[in-house]
Amino acid sequence: MRLEFRNIHKTFGQVHANNDVSFVVEAGTIHGLLGENGAGKSTLVKMLTGFISRDSGEILFDDKPVLIRTPVDGIRQGVGMLHQDPLDFPALTVLENFRAMAGGRWYTAADLRKLAAEFNFDLDPEEQAGNLTVGERQQIELLRLLALGVRTLVLDEPTTGISAHQKDQLFAAMRTLAGQGKSVIFVSHKLEDVEEVCDYATVMRRGGVVGSLPVAKGDDTLAARLVDMMFGRELALPSKPLTTTPTPALVLEDVVLEDERLSIHVPKFIAPCGEVIGLAGLEGSGQRLFILACAGVQAPSRGQIHLRAVNLTHKPYAAYQDAGVCYVPADRMREGLVPGLTIQEHVALRDGSGEFFLNTTAMQQGAERAIAEYKIRGTPTSFVERLSGGNQQRTQLALMPPDLKLILMEHPTRGLDIDSTIWIWKLLIDRCAQGATIMFASSDLDEIVQYSDRVLVFSGGQVSEPISTQGLTADRLGEMIGGKF
Amino acid sequence: MKLNRSVQVTQLVSLLIAAVLIVLVILPTGQSPVTVIGTMIDGAFGSWDLVARALTTLAPVLLCAAGLAFTFSSGLYNLGVEGQVLAGAIATTALVRALFPDGGQAAVSPALIMALGIVAGMLGGLLWGLLAGLLHVYGRISEIFAGLGLNFVAQGLAIFLIFGPWKRAGVASMSGTALFDESVWLPVLGITELSPVALVLAGVALIVALIVLRNTYFGLRLRAVGHSLRSSFILGIPATQHLLSAFAICGAFAGLAGATQALAIFHRLIPGISSNLGYLGLLVAMLANYNPIWLLPIAAFFSVLNIGALKLPSELKVESSLAGVIQGLLVLAVLLSRGVSKRAK
Structure with missing residues (x-):
């Protein structure tokens, strides 16, 4: 089925999540949809599959405009989505899951085996879905969508968390489907996967389409071109004054970081006092694991962590805080601030540990100082969940204790305007001048190059050596983010 | 707006x-609904004795609700409050029986036995609450199931004691253990069952809950933990410690209710000594919704409703x-x- 997006718009509050999106997916092709988190890919495919409605614009199937109200409606019209976390019932068997969701007729185990065999999927109909790997659950979902007669298949980050063999099986299945004339949309931010399986790639950035290009096998410049499109061509110049001192602050030795998806090995890493280190890479490449480990929130599975000659290995989070570590999370409402409490209550949580009774005057004064100093739009008794994203970020920064030795941040200026960004970095660089070491992850490469002394690049389970931002080119950074160290 | x-x-x-x-x-x-409601109002306020009866119910309900304000603030549904009342009553009975054996002599002065009995009830409830907390925090069991499960265990324990080690000479029956000696009955007003001590304890519990939850750092941290466990952790609040404290405090307050039920009203341990007061407290705390100011009016309303309705069968069938x-x-x-x-x- 040929698919066309025409001038699609979607806004969420003030965010223009899809801004005039137009492109074509030809029948019988695999089309990669690339972009950073927040670029608008998910919004677009959710509108295509009926999970959300569009504000304006047209979607055409085989040149006929369609209106898709719900996911069920989408499947009726021939478009279905394979979710990153497959939709299934863990307590039911593979066959029961298939029956419950494929509808239409009563499938037997033999039917299911036959369908699975077409794609060389090895599924046991009697196995409980809860015991399966993500890859196997995807296979059920894929078969289910095909049984429902889907002619356009959307896959949302399908290669995260599945084995290499399952990935090969999935790609083979995608090629088979394209060979049957179906169209496949492959949403991803993994360049190597797009290079391997896609015929075309469309890149989105900040809600709009940057461009589409054909994917030719063996094209060495492709990854760099795609990264250019994802992040923008010109990098800002480094603008941070030198605050680095020779004293080592954070020392990692032979550290291994692991979660369900990634395993990262850092043989040796030293960050001196006063240095800013930017963590670059596509989102989900391990920056968060690295930050959480350095913050003491999630212990590494192996290795030693020292801060200013204090051994923090295997110490609880409180020991890291006592040693002068401060972690400023990206998810302000779930991790950084407590929704339901006011600004002054947050100030009190930070300040008053020894006393029994709340000192309301001190709370209020502390909050007023923070509000004035960090220009927060709110009052001491404003609930933090009522503040705008930018003001929540200012509140988080205002809550950082004085005299920190290591500051770990995720997206420190996301959601802030340019003036606020400059001003916040001035404050942070002041902290560095006083001897703090800062490490921050950001999806804004300009921010990384502008404010870091050195950069660590994360890509698919690997970490680069630290690279000085002096003389770092966009091309080089793009190649590294694409996995070519 | x-x-x-x-x-x-x-x-x-x-x-x-x-x-x-x-x-x-x-x-x-x-x-007619008007008659029914009129009868109920009359049933609760018709005489001083009736008002006293309503207040008799109010005291333990308020104790439970004040305790539950702590667990609700820290985001927990402590369904185990009923068992914590019972655990308090069991502990009180154990202490009274130890210091004043059935048919024996008091080891210390009756006033001291009563005071110690109240403390024992508090500790009994506290430990039972803490047990639910430990199951929840370290056993990763939903606090709802941990609490409900422990309610059954407490009930079983009470019945075992009544029919086993603490059975009355010659007979063992659901009507409970032998009565305490009259010298260790908490004093009541006139011919009612209203114990001023129980009422004062309930008032103190309410004030403590109000002040601690609204005006102390501990209360603020409890609320922070209740609103967002993850954020509180990142901000450096020892969440485990606070969750366990909330369970312990709630258990202690519920245990106090159990102690006063045993010492002032039943003067013995009976299987139904908590008679759903814990659950009633849970309703009160749920309706008050993080706002302890509302505990008193809601608890009073429910007590009046329950006592007033007792007049319905005799007056209106x-x-x-x-x-x-x-x-x-x-x-x-x-x-x-x-x-x-x-x-x-």
């Missing part, structure tokens, strides 16, 4: 729905469990309106 008004309208509408349902429930009894139905409808209406306004947001 607009939102606030819509919340108020939702609340009003849901209370109206509750009122209509209550009338519909009363109508089949053949009595209407079953007194009607009070429970009215109570349930009101709770549902309030929770419904809260849910609707949350969805609207």
Whole structure:
């Protein structure tokens, strides 16, 4: 089925999540949809599959405009989505899951085996879905969508968390489907996967389409071109004054970081006092694991962590805080601030540990100082969940204790305007001048190059050596983010 | 502003729905709703003795609700409160029996036995609450199931004691252990069962809950943990410690209720000594919704409702469990309106 997006718009509050999106997916092709988190890919495919409605614009199937109200409606019209976390019932068997969701007729185990065999999927109909790997659950979902007669298949980050063999099986299945004339949309931010399986790639950035290009096998410049499109061509110049001192602050030795998806090995890493280190890479490449480990929130599975000659290995989070570590999370409402409490209550949580009774005057004064100093739009008794994203970020920064030795941040200026960004970095660089070491992850490469002394690049389970931002080119950074160290 | 008004309208509408349902429930009894409600009001306020009876119910309910304000603030549904009341009563009975054996002599002065009995009840409830907390925090069991499970265990323990080690000479029956010696009965007003000590303890518990939750760092941290466990952790609040404290405090307050039930009202351990007071406290705390100021009026209203309804069978030949139905409808209406306004947001 040929698919066309025409001038699609979607806004969420003030965010223009899809801004005039137009492109074509030809029948019988695999089309990669690339972009950073927040670029608008998910919004677009959710509108295509009926999970959300569009504000304006047209979607055409085989040149006929369609209106898709719900996911069920989408499947009726021939478009279905394979979710990153497959939709299934863990307590039911593979066959029961298939029956419950494929509808239409009563499938037997033999039917299911036959369908699975077409794609060389090895599924046991009697196995409980809860015991399966993500890859196997995807296979059920894929078969289910095909049984429902889907002619356009959307896959949302399908290669995260599945084995290499399952990935090969999935790609083979995608090629088979394209060979049957179906169209496949492959949403991803993994360049190597797009290079391997896609015929075309469309890149989105900040809600709009940057461009589409054909994917030719063996094209060495492709990854760099795609990264250019994802992040923008010109990098800002480094603008941070030198605050680095020779004293080592954070020392990692032979550290291994692991979660369900990634395993990262850092043989040796030293960050001196006063240095800013930017963590670059596509989102989900391990920056968060690295930050959480350095913050003491999630212990590494192996290795030693020292801060200013204090051994923090295997110490609880409180020991890291006592040693002068401060972690400023990206998810302000779930991790950084407590929704339901006011600004002054947050100030009190930070300040008053020894006393029994709340000192309301001190709370209020502390909050007023923070509000004035960090220009927060709110009052001491404003609930933090009522503040705008930018003001929540200012509140988080205002809550950082004085005299920190290591500051770990995720997206420190996301959601802030340019003036606020400059001003916040001035404050942070002041902290560095006083001897703090800062490490921050950001999806804004300009921010990384502008404010870091050195950069660590994360890509698919690997970490680069630290690279000085002096003389770092966009091309080089793009190649590294694409996995070519 | 607009939102606030819509919340108020939702609340009003849901209370109206509750009122209509209550009338519909009363109508089949053949009595007019006005008569029924009038009888109930008369049943609660008709004489000083009746007021005293309402206050007798109010004290333990308030104790439980004040304790539950701590667990609710830290985001926990402590369904184990009923068992914590019972654990308190068991501990009190154990202490009284130890210091004043059945048919024996008091080891220390009766006043001291009563005081120690109250402390024992508090400790018994505290430990039972802490047990639920440990199961929840370290055993990763939902606090609802941990609490419910422990309620059954406490019930089983009480029955075992009544029929086993603590059975009355010659007979063992559901009517409980032997009566305490009259010298260790908590004093009551006149011929009522109203113990001023229980009422004072309840008042103190309420004030402690109010002050601690609103005006102390500990209360603030409890609320922070209740609103967001993850954020509190990142901000450096020792969440485990606070969750366990909330369980312990709630257990202690519930245990106090159990102690006063044993010392002032039943003067022995009976299987149904908590007679659902814990659950009633849970309803009160749920309706007060993080705002301890509301605990007293709601608890008072429920006590009046329950006591007033006792007059229905004799006056109108209407079953007194009607009070429970009215109570349930009101709770549902309030929770419904809260849910609707949350969805609207």
